[in-house]
Amino acid sequence: MNIGKRLLALIITYWITITIIFILPRLIPQNPAWRYLENLYRQYALYPETLRAYELRLLREYGVGMPLWWQYMDFLVRMFQGDLGTSITFYPAKVVEIFLKALPWTLVLLIPVTLLSWTTGTLVGAYVGYKRGSKVDKLFVGLSYVLSNIPSYWLALLMIFTFAFTLKLFPSGGGLSPGVIPSLTTTFIFDFLRHYTLPFITLYIVMTPGWAGSMRALISTQLESDYVNYLRAMGVEDRIIYKYALRYAIIPQLTSLGIAMGGIVMGNLFVETVFSYPGVGYFLAAALGSLDYPLIQGFFVLVVAVVFATNFIVDLIRLIIDPRARA
Amino acid sequence: MFRGVRLEEYREMLLYLFRENKRFLLAFIVFASILLLGLFGPIFYTRDPFAMAYKEQLPPSLEYPLGTDRFGRDILAQLLYGIKTSLYIGFIVAVISITIGTILGAIAGFFGGFVDTIIDNLTNMMLTIPSGLILIIITSYIPNRTVELLAVVMSIFLWPGYARGVRGMVSSIAQSEYVMLARASGQRSISILIRDVLPNMAPFIIVNFASFIGSGIWMETGLSFLGLGALRSISLGSLLYWAGTLDAIRRGLYWMFIPPGVIITATISSIQVIAVSLESVFNPRLREVGVAEV
């Protein structure tokens, strides 16, 4: 069946990708801690008795010095046990631990902002697409050329500079002010929102033009189709015709939303880093900087799994909504 | 030399663009200015971007039009140098992607077979996996990051999608009458490809080339900002990286981070407008012509 084949292809692609990401760093290890471990291993190979217990544990944990296939098997076995290794930079925290701690932050930020930007973007795009060629449309197109090419990290820097540094309205970064503990108090909520606002606005500005642009294109295409011409020639009211066009245009737009939802789990490396917002992206960026292989690898495994799973679910949902896909 | 293509037609279309499309004109001017700045700026403004001095954290002045950073390096010099580097990287990325993509896509479209299957599967993979994430990870694993090496890595993510487009076009042109004729009359395939097929795709190739320059700059600036850019090189992204690491925001050194961002946005948006405008002129939409069946 179609679904089965797609699922299989997805699993195979997933396998290939994580294997590649697994092998790469082990071919050219650059992490100084890794080299330290390699030296440790050489020492162990020559004079096993000189190694202390914790050093032995380190070697076992990171599998340094063992042949590649052993490390790979070890990695897979552990993966199925839910153990994605120990971070180097944040030693002794386990990768899964860090991910689970960071995930809520990312979700709380990205889910609302994606939904909001999609909604406003789609509405704007639908309106502009209807009025294609008008002054509003031309203005929109011109603006979106510029807005969609503003680097998110630059916008973030500008935001901090204007609102945090100059106007001193918001804090310049972090998830919470030091000393504030997550609890259902107004202090916590207020403090959290203060840290939340600038990243939220930044992401919103960056994301919305894209959604608007795609919806505009989709609606325009629909309004140029044959059935619209026919319905017009049959005297059907504009209002009703527009409903048809919307119905067809929104399906790809919804599909994109679904896929974007999957990508949320990656967080937004740029914005989170600039704001020191402790989400998945922030830790991933930190790991990249210090070449914390287990963390990079572990996050990658998790993120790609979620992305693939979401894509698959979106495909399934589309089968349900669009009767044509079932054909 | 090229059959089935009239060069005067293209020239006419370009002139039309310059005359009628105001947005294109604006974008062209912006991009040309940036290009000129990058190419000739360092010639006229000769201060060494790498030179450190004791004049630290100075705001813009006559001596230092864009101020200095925390090491006393001239920001304007860095900016000009960065423009050159970024444009260079974008250009290389475009060249590599277009070359590989055109060759492989043409082979796939003309001959089908093995190459075709590979391209198809690769593009599908590229579409499903979060390529941004993989790009970042792969780049961080590379020990000796040079500009050229980075360009190669970035091209990996651009060429498959483009190759698929090429394959589609080549395959449909290959079904056309004069190609069939050429093949039947015994012409060698490569000769047909170069003289009949490719010239008809010139607009497509050019538009994508322009677009890829933009993509290359976009990717490179992002990577550099994360510190994953080319080492020992100054690009627009790395300027922002330094602004971040040297804490320019909290110290209010606005001259360090505002100019690079403005240039990045201007460059990429102007290139995008140019690419889209070129495309709209080379593919006149049939509805504008208004005559489907009289």
Place this chain on the structure above:
Amino acid sequence: MKPLIKARDLRAYYYITVRGRERSIRAVDGVSIDIYEDEVLGVIGESGSGKSTLADVIMMNIRPPLRLISGKILFYDEKGELELSAMTYKYLRDNIFGKKISMAPQYAMSALPPAHKVWKIAEDIFTSHGVQLPKEEIIKILQEKFESLGLPPAITDRYPFELSGGMRQRVVLAMSTLLKPKLLIADEIIAALDVATAKQVIETMKLLKKQKHVTSIMMISHDVPAVVEIADRIAIMYAGKIIEVSSAKEIVEDAKHPYSKMLLESIVTIESKRKQLRWVPGDMPDLSNPPPGCRFHPRCPFAMDICKKEEPPSMETREGHYVSCWLYVKR
């Protein structure tokens, strides 16, 4: 016969801007034609003759880049005479399109919204013209109509994408005649179909007329045998002009215009006594730059001097038989 449509000297051009230069394509260039009640008028012509544009113009479905330059269209029904060409687009959409005059377009494959059920589309057509009916009623009406046309009634609950090309075409015909318009304009509706399906579609049109779902039909096509099968009168169009009009029988047996004769001789039918295929040499003229005088003169074996200079007027050679050719102009 009672007139339904009187069109006088219609000129409708497309205006397009190609690379800064504005060009006009004179698709309909001085057409006068009458359509009577209870008849099928066939309009035959090659591709590029302007016949599809004529379809749009007759019902005044004119949108940019098409423009009506001059001419008048009068429409006659129970309420009297209406000057269609003087009405606003809004008026036409609210009162004429789909209700008094309907079109069955040549793109019938994609004319129906692909993922909406057939009854739903019908419902929206009804609603837009002020007819509010409950869903069950609509389905009943549709099913009855489909059945009477030889279509399976079950398709009311189907999606257009599930139907075959021929079926879609016939559903479009049914949709276009839901409100019992006076005139149905069928624009090249069998062009994309195989012979068997085309025959079914023609039969459907005959049924529609017989069962009074529609009063008159204007059938536009380049398929001469099909038109001859159903039409009462036939008009032949060339390069934006109608060059001959008469009853179907007369056109087939005694066409006067050289182009008509060549066109008819080129048709291979089972009944035809000619075994050879004779084609009309040359191409349709470029409508943005038509030749002076009679537009057919470059291809006409009987071209005289005057044909190259002046356009021939329309002469009535026999009752109801009009030709535009210098050969038949008595001096």
